Amino acid sequence: MVLDGRPTAEELRSRTRRFQGHLREQGLGGAVLVQNVDRYYFSGTMQMGHVVVPADGDPLILIRRDPRRAAAESPLAVEPLESVRDVAARVRDRLGDIPSPLGLERDVLPAAQLDRLQSLFPGVPFGDASRALLLTRAIKSPAEIEAVRRAGRLVAEAVAEVPRFLREGVTELELSALIEFELRRRGHGGLIRTRGFNQEMFYGHVFAGATAAAVSFLDAPTGGAGLGPALPYGPSPRPIGRGEPVSVDLVGNVQGYLADQTRVFALGRVEEVFAEAFEAALAVHEAVLAEARPGVPASRLYDVALQAAAETPFAAHFLGERHKVGFVGHGIGLEVDEYPFLARGFDLPLAEGMVFALEPKFIFEGRGVVGVEDTFAITAEGVERLTTSPQELMVVEE
């Protein structure tokens, strides 16, 4: 089923049932979903429309454009919607009444869209379904995990080509272009979807030395110098020099599912400090994984990472130097910033089926970044690694 990326009806129903449990817990009568990824997650189609999920009973999938395509894509019953103005009447017809309070995707729904929904559902009290959604989506099915695994394999295939591309004088941008081509021709979906407001990503970040260590506005441990003030992160036009740590941070995309991996390369030997910091990153990685199993709060993994980093000589550089980010990992799936966050105070217990990227990185401003990042699934016993490139600092000799 996962092979063509289409969830089964049974899987979609299971997602809906879990979501309904969370909706009831939050005191919501149901939810109306309009954002692309959320609609897709429950319906199997991203065609435009409204997915209305009551706290009990079957969801209603109303598609304005294109209903014919939606019917071919979704294993569930899909109903055409002639005009957006009909939404409330259609919901009332099919569900008896409008679910109330009606949960919205308040974390991503623009204010103007909120006004529009209020005019489509006059007098209906609204609530926030964001947390119920994120909790539901945090638990991946075996088919979803297989899609992430495939995205991890895609990244590994492209990363295996890096030694062929890494030559003295190649710019960060050229190296990025070569790697992106390897990803894309193998079926990378292109977009890296983000949920956080103002967060952006293009394939990931390939950069080296001082430009890799440039602080950016992104909520990520590394940002990079980028191509200019309107493109202020990611690769720069600077040629990569010998001995610089080259951070190859890539997000695969297979059928919309993402896998996040970072590896470090170098043209010739790196300074000792970088080699040691790379080992320190591996040590933090191992310390965190030793704690990762169902029932452990996600925040505990962040605390363990900080403790492990404090035992290295590089604590001042961990997760940033002047600006430290407040997490060492993030859930990932259809979007790159899902639950759980491995962050201070994020006390959600880990559970089987959660998938997250763990990225202990050390940033040396003006000099370079090293670290390691892999994507893991929580299993009954612990973790399974879904990204598969060898975990070593890979020195390329010309």
Next chain:
Amino acid sequence: MVLDGRPTAEELRSRTRRFQGHLREQGLGGAVLVQNVDRYYFSGTMQMGHVVVPADGDPLILIRRDPRRAAAESPLAVEPLESVRDVAARVRDRLGDIPSPLGLERDVLPAAQLDRLQSLFPGVPFGDASRALLLTRAIKSPAEIEAVRRAGRLVAEAVAEVPRFLREGVTELELSALIEFELRRRGHGGLIRTRGFNQEMFYGHVFAGATAAAVSFLDAPTGGAGLGPALPYGPSPRPIGRGEPVSVDLVGNVQGYLADQTRVFALGRVEEVFAEAFEAALAVHEAVLAEARPGVPASRLYDVALQAAAETPFAAHFLGERHKVGFVGHGIGLEVDEYPFLARGFDLPLAEGMVFALEPKFIFEGRGVVGVEDTFAITAEGVERLTTSPQELMVVEE
């Protein structure tokens, strides 16, 4: 100045003055801008923070991350912001009071962010600054137009390579990957920023024959079959056959500025109907351009396009077959969907400095799409074309 993509202080001040005029017209006391592109437009930096523009006086640029980088990027005075909680106090200190009503980017600001701003500015009445913003950004400076022109040249360089890549059996995805590589290695910025909720784009759309004509959820005349239900637009894995019209719709990105162009290729001769429809698209293009000059309502260009298309044998296929989109063009700049829209009822008069993409296209479901798209600037006398590939149906013989 434009060469490194950095707007001058003078240009930023001029943008602010125009915005202030629109704010006053809309009865707003000022605006607080938090979205990446809007902040960049007025400050010259995309670093994270708040740009507060009073209806009179200088804007306040408060940067939380990274203030040092923001100071290097912006030609204006930038002030560090330690904590978001300080925003209102800082605004009061510098401007005497909080501008009121305070305009927000309601078209893009998520509801949860709106709540956050309300808590940061307790008791302050909010308004909507979206229209004032879009009206301001609709008028491009000569430096902005030059950036779009450079994005157009970038696209033309990649398009010139298409005859080398177009071989029988090459898939839409492979052709896309090859073209994207040509764009990227020359400095394409990657992201195509969209303003519309749920709108997405990855470089543009390269596809052929029946898969090119697949209806998608995107608000665009063509969508394509894509790679699966979670990636339901753009190129598919289908091999391109002889005689199929190949639509090469690409968006360049130079220093954040976009240019949109579509050309049609074919491996060997296309069916007569496609050749004729391509000529019809050129005729619509010409008819619209003959009317395009300052003072003419944008909607008039849409009406002219419909009239011109009605005089061809292909009116039923114009801008869609089952689902027609309601516009024949769209403003473009830092985002791909800016003012003016060449759409029914969009009566904003064209003005010197406006930049838009015009895309008369004919869709034959199950068979293919043909059309032409170029990006134009409105000049004092009429229009200047900013995308430069030859406007012909390019037949490639192996």
